[in-house]
Amino acid sequence: xxxxxxxxxxxxxxxxxxxxxxxxxxxxxxxxxxxxxxxxxxxxxxxxxxxxxxxxxxxxxxxxxxxxxxxxxxxxxxxxxxxxxxxxxxxxxxxxxxxxxxxxxxxxxxxxxxxxxxxxxxxxxxxxxxxxxxxxxxxxxxxxxxxxxxxxxxxxxxxxxxxxxxxxxxxxxxxxxxxx
Numbered sequence: 001x002x003x004x005x006x007x008x009x010x011x012x013x014x015x016x017x018x019x020x021x022x023x024x025x026x027x028x029x030x031x032x033x034x035x036x037x038x039x040x041x042x043x044x045x046x047x048x049x050x051x052x053x054x055x056x057x058x059x060x061x062x063x064x065x066x067x068x069x070x071x072x073x074x075x076x077x078x079x080x081x082x083x084x085x086x087x088x089x090x091x092x093x094x095x096x097x098x099x100x101x102x103x104x105x106x107x108x109x110x111x112x113x114x115x116x117x118x119x120x121x122x123x124x125x126x127x128x129x130x131x132x133x134x135x136x137x138x139x140x141x142x143x144x145x146x147x148x149x150x151x152x153x154x155x156x157x158x159x160x161x162x163x164x165x166x167x168x169x170x171x172x173x174x175x176x177x178x179x180x
Contacts, residue, residue: 032111040107047104050097063090120163127161134158 014022036044049055066086069076080086135158141149 040103043100043103046097046100050100124161124163131158131160 063086066080067083068074070078070080070083070086072081134154138149138154138158
């Protein structure tokens with residue numbers, strides 16, 4: 001066995017093409033990360049921090065202290081006895097946090113849409129390649145007079161799939177199901 005084959009058979013080792021693809025995807029992700037503008041980076045950092053347990057703990061301490069200080073039973077000077085300021089601060093904070101989260105979700109949605117489009121293109125290419133392989137294998141089977149090459153489903157499988165027609169059928173089926 002060659003050294004290259006032994007290297008490929010090590011447990012946990014991926015095929016060369018898979019490793020290349022992983023490196024390409026990581027490089028692409030890093031490139032997209034570097035292309036973010038300052039506003040996107042700030043929104044992501046805020047969203048990341050506000051989605052952490054540290055944020056929860058800080059708020060529990062701040063709001064808990066605020067509430068305890070302003071309770072009627074505590075002997076401390078009250079600066080917000082009716083919790084109006086607390087309510088306003090929490091509301092304004094919620095507005096801004098929601099905006100940052102929505103900005104991040106919008107960007108993530110755009111990234112997901114790009115990945116879905118890539119998946120679709122790769123699937124369409126794979127479908128086309130498989131269709132051509134079926135045609136080739138069927139021709140070889142017919143030449144060798146193999147019984148499986150006479151399967152009545154093969155002519156249908158040899159036809160290219162038209163994505164527009166599939167989408168039309170999906171939309172029609174979905175509309176029919178909703179009307180039922």
